[in-house]
Amino acid sequence: MLKFFFMLLFVIPICFIKKSFWMVQNLLFLVSFLFIGFNIYSNYWMNISYYFGADTISYGLILLSFWICCLMLMASEMVMRLNNYSNFFCLVVVFLLVMLYLTFSSMSLFMFYLFFESSLIPTLFLIMGWGYQPERLQAGVYLLFYTLLASLPLLIGIFYLDSTSGSMNFYMLNLGSFNSSLLYICLIMAFLVKMPMFLVHLWLPKAHVEAPVSGSMILAGILLKLGGYGLIRVFPLIIKSGLMFNFVWVSISLVGGVLVSLICLRQMDMKSLIAYSSVAHMGIVLSGLLTLSLWGLSGAYSLMIAHGLCSSGLFCLANISYERMGSRSLLINKGLLNFMPSMALWWFLLCSANMAAPPTLNLLGEISLLNSIVSWSWISMIAISLLSFFSAAYTLYLYAYSQHGKLFSGGLACSGGSSREYLLLMLHWLPLNLLILKSEPGMLWL
Numbered sequence: 001m002l003k004f005f006f007m008l009l010f011v012i013p014i015c016f017i018k019k020s021f022w023m024v025q026n027l028l029f030l031v032s033f034l035f036i037g038f039n040i041y042s043n044y045w046m047n048i049s050y051y052f053g054a055d056t057i058s059y060g061l062i063l064l065s066f067w068i069c070c071l072m073l074m075a076s077e078m079v080m081r082l083n084n085y086s087n088f089f090c091l092v093v094v095f096l097l098v099m100l101y102l103t104f105s106s107m108s109l110f111m112f113y114l115f116f117e118s119s120l121i122p123t124l125f126l127i128m129g130w131g132y133q134p135e136r137l138q139a140g141v142y143l144l145f146y147t148l149l150a151s152l153p154l155l156i157g158i159f160y161l162d163s164t165s166g167s168m169n170f171y172m173l174n175l176g177s178f179n180s181s182l183l184y185i186c187l188i189m190a191f192l193v194k195m196p197m198f199l200v201h202l203w204l205p206k207a208h209v210e211a212p213v214s215g216s217m218i219l220a221g222i223l224l225k226l227g228g229y230g231l232i233r234v235f236p237l238i239i240k241s242g243l244m245f246n247f248v249w250v251s252i253s254l255v256g257g258v259l260v261s262l263i264c265l266r267q268m269d270m271k272s273l274i275a276y277s278s279v280a281h282m283g284i285v286l287s288g289l290l291t292l293s294l295w296g297l298s299g300a301y302s303l304m305i306a307h308g309l310c311s312s313g314l315f316c317l318a319n320i321s322y323e324r325m326g327s328r329s330l331l332i333n334k335g336l337l338n339f340m341p342s343m344a345l346w347w348f349l350l351c352s353a354n355m356a357a358p359p360t361l362n363l364l365g366e367i368s369l370l371n372s373i374v375s376w377s378w379i380s381m382i383a384i385s386l387l388s389f390f391s392a393a394y395t396l397y398l399y400a401y402s403q404h405g406k407l408f409s410g411g412l413a414c415s416g417g418s419s420r421e422y423l424l425l426m427l428h429w430l431p432l433n434l435l436i437l438k439s440e441p442g443m444l445w446l
Contacts, residue, residue: 001052001105004038007031008098015090021080024090025073028097032066043445045107045171053107056445057232057301061225064308065100067431068221069093072214074424075316078323079130079212089130093214096122100222104229109158109168112233113151116190116226120147123223126215127207136210139203146203150193157186161237175236184241187234188249194227195286197249198256201279208275213319216271220278220311225304227282231289232297239292246290250376253290254383257283261390265397270318270328273398274311277354277391281307284387287380288369294446296372302442303365306432310353310362313428316421317347324415325408330398335407340415344403346425353432355395356388361435361442368443 011027014020040046045053054062072093080086096119103115120143128140160183162168193200204224208216235242260280267273281303289300320343321336322328337344356362366388373380435442 001047001054002049004031004035005052005098005101007034008094008101011094012091012098015087015094018087021073021086021090024094025070028066028070028073028094032063032070035063035066041441048107051108051111052105054105056441057229058104060301060305060441061222061229062101062104064225064305065097065104065222067427068217068308068312069097071312071316071424071427072217074420074427075217075319076130076212076214077420079214084130089214092122092125092129093218096126096218100226103226107170109161109170109173109234112230113155113158116230117148117151119223119226120144123215123218126218127211130212131210131215132212133210135206139206139210142203143207146193146196146200147190150200151190153186154190157183160186170233173237176239178237179240181241181245184238184245187238188231191227191230191234192249192286194230195224195282196227196279197286198252198260198279198283201256201260204279205272205275208278208315209269209271213315216275216315216319217312220275220315221308224278224282225308228285228289228300228304231286232301235292242290242292246292247377250287250290250373250380253283253287254373254380254387257287257387258383258390261387261394264394265390268330270321270330270333270398270402271315273330273394274314274318277394278307278311280387280391281311284366284369284373284384288372291372291376293372293375295368295375297446298443299365299368299370299372301365301445302361302439303369305435305442306353306361306365309428309432310350310360313346313350313425313432314354316424316428317343317350320417320421321402325411330401332408332410333402334405335403337403338407338414339411340417342422343417346422346429347399347403349429350425351395351399353429355392359436360432361439362432364436364439364443 041056041059043056045055079089099115099119106112124140127136165173196204257280260276264273264276285300285303288296321333325333353360353362356366
């Protein structure tokens with residue numbers, strides 16, 4: 001694990017060379033492909049040292065981080081073209097990648113917490129430095145305070161674990177032996193906010209709408225997954241309290257998912273719609289994960305990976321339209337089928353992935369989550385059926401509204417995409433549909 005860490009560290013000085021934007025991106029792609037070939041993981045910790053170890057869950061999420069960070073640089077060509085502090089931009093992205101890499105591969109709870117919080121800083125830089133409207137300052141403050149407020153109890157909880165069991169290493173903690181409801185709240189609250197669970201989700205749409213395309217991609221692709229990953233890691237410690245209290249969060253998430261889907265149906269801003277759909281998807285991931293069943297955990301993991309690719313791709317599409325039309329409003333982005341005919345295919349493919357059509361990985365994740373939640377309680381079928389229905393409804397609404405209709409008179413030319421954009425979308429869509437052929441690591445890692 002250390003070799004990849006050093007490789008990333010040595011990419012940092014390259015960021016300061018003039019005109020090194022694509023070089024950094026190519027090096028990150030190289031790291032990704034090396035990491036794919038490095039696939040010797042099983043479901044127990046591999047390459048164990050004091051701080052670094054990774055198992056199947058970490059492996060998938062680290063690989064997703066590498067991949068999304070490469071694609072972030074690819075999508076942010078505008079930063080380079082306008083020379084909008086492009087070297088500093090590369091530095092922020094690589095630094096963020098290092099922090100995520102360390103978060104997913106740390107074996108000590110405290111190190112996990114440290115890097116989990118550190119990933120907030122580069123994200124804040126991305127939103128505040130390269131965002132669009134002046135409201136980005138407010139969005140940055142929202143992001144910071146929501147996350148920090150919920151994370152302080154987590155730190156206290158981790159130190160309490162340290163004082164009672166004498167270690168903060170995942171291996172050394174005696175699993176399932178802590179039965180304190182206060183500890184339970186302390187340990188999971190930070191992750192529920194990061195997921196984000198309904199009721200504490202307000203920072204997400206704000207941050208998404210104000211962030212540049214790269215910020216949106218990393219937020220949707222990786223930072224929401226930190227919450228799920230953290231829950232998978234801490235639940236073995238507090239499983240007794242979990243069996244008592246989890247029903248609260250599951251019911252909030254399911255009802256919240258339906259409400260957020262309804263909110264999606266009246267959004268006029270493309271990015272805002274995709275951001276709210278993330279909240280709905282993460283709601284179902286959270287409910288499945290908290291049932292603590294085999295189906296639930298595997299489905300949550302699969303859907304986290306799938307949602308990372310799919311949501312990130314949709315944000316790229318929204319950005320491509322925004323760069324052409326100068327607006328993200330659905331009132332202006334109409335009739336794109338006439339305006340960018342070849343992009344309509346990608347809109348269709350990624351929208352169908354968003355509503356979990358076969359053969360995407362989303363389908364696999366949603367089916368297993370559905371199994372886990374229904375076997376947990378029959379009544380939840382009502383919420384799940386509404387959620388699935390509205391999920392298809394708002395995705396179709398996004399697709400139909402943006403592609404059909406009368407073209408806005410300001411965009412009277414026809415505009416193709418550049419090969420960079422097609423490659424970008426292809427690299428989101430291909431893994432999403434090919435991973436279902438090799439879904440054992442996603443489903444059988446327990």
